[in-house]
Amino acid sequence: MKRTLGELAALLQGEVKGPADLPIEGIAALEEAGPREISFVTQKRFARLVSRSQAGAFIVAPELADLPRPLIIVPHPYLAYARVAALFAPARRRWPGVSEQACLGRELTLGRDVSIAPLVFIGDRVRLDDGVTVMPGCYLGDEVHLGAGTLIYPNVTILERCRLGRNCIVHSGTVIGADGFGFIPTPAGNEKIPQLGTVVIEDEVEIGANCTIDRGALGETRVGRGVKIDNLVHLAHNVAVGEHSLLVAQVGVSGSTKLGQRVILAGQVGVVGHLELGDGVRVGAKSGVAHSVPAGQDVSGIPAFPQRQWLQSMAILPKLSDLYRRLKRLEQQVAELAAPPDKEPES
């Protein structure tokens, strides 16, 4: 695909500086872009890399409008980069129609332009709305429902009765609707609590590779509209994730915990079960959240406490042994000060 600098600027509602007819065939990072590619500067401190870059043009913020190179000037270069990248992204190849090498159940409801690849297994009474794509190696259990435009990458497992909304993306290896981890220890062993619920994924949700989202014990596990989940994330039974939240890789959320809207859990965070994290809560990487957190609060640590306090404590942690030594010395000094003056302290 080929565009001109002027066309891209129009798309981005940005201002061109330089030749509007400059041909642009792709987008790349500053160090890797060639003369037929556009690059971008998201932070002022990277501006020094522009002079060395081979890129044909640059997307920049107004503060860098003086750079002596062809430019598109926009208020948010990072967002503009995302949009240009979408423009140059290769069209996804889909299996045309329903493969004869897929195993299909009975009473399917298929919308228009549904793509079912070979080596897919689909149970009974499954409903796939317009434009759904199911890639090879996937399993969809009975009565699964995928909303219009949803894309399922290879080797995904979606178990019976789980529902996904419109324009969702599920990456490879992810398992939706496995049994929640529910057992009652008894003298004879751990008795299984049957997991009768389901999983509901709302619209525009993206789920990374090799995640696990368990079905509710009773009722639903629910992932709200616009939520984005990274790889290897675990959501236990009856968890609810509020709209537009971001869950970074290797996060785990225990049973029945409710996350508000626009919550951010950084990488490898764990959250104990039956908690509530309010809207906008942000949890620092590797933290373990053991108590509910009110809306808007940032927390970190294991167990987690307010972020500012955590930063202060962590600044002291490397000095802990020095601190202990100083405490012992003080104890000795104070003992000497308190002792009768006619006795020498023993070393």
Next chain:
Amino acid sequence: MKRTLGELAALLQGEVKGPADLPIEGIAALEEAGPREISFVTQKRFARLVSRSQAGAFIVAPELADLPRPLIIVPHPYLAYARVAALFAPARRRWPGVSEQACLGRELTLGRDVSIAPLVFIGDRVRLDDGVTVMPGCYLGDEVHLGAGTLIYPNVTILERCRLGRNCIVHSGTVIGADGFGFIPTPAGNEKIPQLGTVVIEDEVEIGANCTIDRGALGETRVGRGVKIDNLVHLAHNVAVGEHSLLVAQVGVSGSTKLGQRVILAGQVGVVGHLELGDGVRVGAKSGVAHSVPAGQDVSGIPAFPQRQWLQSMAILPKLSDLYRRLKRLEQQVAELAAPPDKEPES
């Protein structure tokens, strides 16, 4: 399926309060149950929710026998709930018999009522005992043996020579019998130690989704009878897990470590290799166990130490910066006290 309140009470060996012929068609949580469903109260503090619940009847402990609603009174409502849930659980759909779209190896030994779905690959000399279910997308390597009643969910990989006992459940995406992580760093690179062992899973074990249980380097990796493993758990080569232990999501256990019986590892725990954790040891969420732990002990922390001490230390951690400031002030005060009285201290 429809039951009466009296029938359920008989099943649970509980006492009915209210109309024994009340029809019950399902079980649901207090907030979600309708008039044809039974609900349950597992803790006294939830009793206040009963008045607002639409449920037709409630399973409760004797201490709540006064609630003015139809009741089944039992000593352990949570266990009773599990049993009623099992009663109302939909029958699992299985592929009837052996699919012609499965790829079968030679010299298979198949018991009665074995279900092998389409898109399954089974190697040579595999043995599947009575009632085994293998769902689509699974791979069973040569000489794998699955005991009677074992259920393998879609897209599971079980590599050659691994053995599972009776009535096991393995959830989707799990890999049993991959090579253990064994390498010897040499000047030329990391030399692989061939992983010649196997994995033995005893009876009644349940393994969650996307777990990895590696084969022994030599000898076995072994998971004891009745062990329950949550999602995304990693067991390294030659690990042994004692009977009825519980491993919560995202736990990792390093090579050759031995867990006793009824050990509980909470979510995201890691255990160093070549350790022994005695019977009944419990490890708090996100802990890192770096030393062996005697039977019956609870530990937490990174590295883990006794739980009670850990709780005390964690109570201080948020005050660490305050503590440090107070220490510095004390040092100054003590220096002033020790200084000759005729000199004013500098601020």
Next chain:
Amino acid sequence: MKRTLGELAALLQGEVKGPADLPIEGIAALEEAGPREISFVTQKRFARLVSRSQAGAFIVAPELADLPRPLIIVPHPYLAYARVAALFAPARRRWPGVSEQACLGRELTLGRDVSIAPLVFIGDRVRLDDGVTVMPGCYLGDEVHLGAGTLIYPNVTILERCRLGRNCIVHSGTVIGADGFGFIPTPAGNEKIPQLGTVVIEDEVEIGANCTIDRGALGETRVGRGVKIDNLVHLAHNVAVGEHSLLVAQVGVSGSTKLGQRVILAGQVGVVGHLELGDGVRVGAKSGVAHSVPAGQDVSGIPAFPQRQWLQSMAILPKLSDLYRRLKRLEQQVAELAAPPDKEPES
């Protein structure tokens, strides 16, 4: 397979002590070996187990040359064990040639002796060099390239345009080339940044089960020659891992971070994005690396700091509550010392 003690010694360039014609049919651990098997002693403290071992012979270091049993004496018994294990490892069974039950795309380039099992899906313009093995359930997207001798275990997903070098091993359930986690929060929701890059895995790399290695946002995610990766490891977009590094299970590395050569990340480590870890850096288990680390340094902790200091701090951590109590007592004592002598302090 059967060998003699003398043949094994020749292979290992070691010295025989005992009957050179002793038949050896396998290798096993000290406790499990039988009289037709050889065992090995990697550390002097295990020498006491030799007298009780049923093994027919032992691989030992020169310091144990006096043991009154048939021996092969070598400088590095652990390395010798790895080589004998390789000798006795059963030959891997491969599907002979290209299965008719695989789904093949167009314009494939297949080397000699390529094995493609049933139930494999291969896209267009894929190139598989000599001796490549692809086991059942795998997906290879368009334009994937696997170097000579590379082995892909069952149920692996390798998405379009990703490239692996020669003699790589990828274990089951791993996903290579899923989209990186790139979103821009906007008032309307999280806008996806298209992930246009790819993944390059160099020669001799081994990747464990259920890992996820995301494609670059732009440019590459790169895993260097000889790197060995354990199970459930996550590498984000544009990460680079230097040659011969070792990444233990459940590690996560965030976007654009660069690891040097021979870096070791122990189990469950997390590394923040956009960092550089120099050659030979070693990070202790469960640590969270929040800043770049110079070559050769060992670090631990959350956030990580130098290992020696971390060990000192962790030694104090269990005493933190005691330390706090002592600080408060000192404050009281100092207040008493500083107080006018005619006033009794209140308790």
